[in-house]
Amino acid sequence: MKILLPFVAVIALVFLAYAGVGVAKLHFLFGVVLPYAAIAVFIFGFIYRMFIWGKSPVPFSIPTTAGQQKSFPWIKQNKLDNPSSTLGVIGRMALEVLLFRSLFRNTKTELRDGPVLSYGSEKFLWAAGLAFHWSFLIIFVRHFRFFMQDVPVVLQMIEGADSFFQVGAPLLYLTDVVLVAAVTFLVFRRLAMPLIKYISLPADYFPLFLILGIAITGILMRYVTKVHIVGVKELVMGLVSFSPVIPDGIGVIFYIHLFLVSTLLLYFPMSKLMHFGGVFLSPTRNMPANSREVRHVNPWNYPVHVHTYEEYENDFRDKMKKAGLPVEKE
């Protein structure tokens, strides 16, 4: 059920778009209204979530320390794994966001005969995750050629590199292959490993299936059941210049692709996909490990009224003197 439900949901979305455009001819709804709504929800939802997260206090200084902290000058500090300065934190964040450094330390636990519990390194998740995210980013950036009237050279260079091997026509993109392979691996990882399968929820499978659906419809559209691409660009340019048009003869598969993308954008701010923004706000990563130098004040602390000894003495100095008690100030 946990797996079937999200799978059926994605299939249902495909059929919904097919019925909506192929049968009911709701081109304007699926080609203009829903994409606009999805973009709006994505942008405002994203900012709203970040705002909520930004408002939540961080009670303790909890950076993870995976190396020598800053100490005596003759002890070498690990500046990236235990950063004490802003620069170090930026370096650590960059490695985290761009290379998933903490996932690289992923381990697996096994119970061997004996019984012995053993730990080993597990790099497949890191490798597949990295391959997936980078191809997704490249594919996303590549799509900007549909969004821009004159396409900058940088984008054309990315495309050239991506289709470097010049297989077939239209040229095969390497990222298409890598993305599908990586997402498939990520799905099978959840299915094949009993522990992971046990903790996986529909909300874990749904984005995977949805992204796989987007990738497959995109690939079908480029290599198999082709669409009128010039028309597609016209539609997209109409959207981004706020003068929507629906050119005819595009092909239903494009609207299915677009609908799945709209769903992804709608779903994004209310799902685990918000780790895109969340990774930047993880206190274990983004706080400098300087708890010995800088006091971290818990914002939850009550404003406690403190009566210091100095104030006490001011109140009772005369009486204390009369009683012969020692005072600090005469």
Next chain:
Amino acid sequence: MYNGGKIIAGMLVFLAFFTFPFYYNLGKANARPEPKLNTPVIQQLAEKKCVESRDFMRAEHMQLLNDWRDSVVRDNNRIYKNREGKEFSISLQNTCMNCHSNKKEFCDKCHNYMAVKPYCFSCHIEPKENKS
């Protein structure tokens, strides 16, 4: 908000990136390409038809060219029979570019719009553009 400055800066970057197409294209007309079909050869055609139907050509011409290439280079078959049973001799230069001898006004119009640069003409000979 805690660390508000940094979060707001991050959000501005986010906004700038994701709304990029909306402001990048401001003031640029949505100029869709109009490939020109007014070459002498096409004008002399009794029936103004491409190798296949127009809709097919629009979507599939790269696939067709790929199949043509395979057919010649791998199977030594230089005759293409279209869906209506009409035969064409397979050649990029002598068939496609014979009718579409206005490459700059035809092929390139679409390709520039889509920012694709087919690399075919680094080997195959481009038609000499005689403006008609």
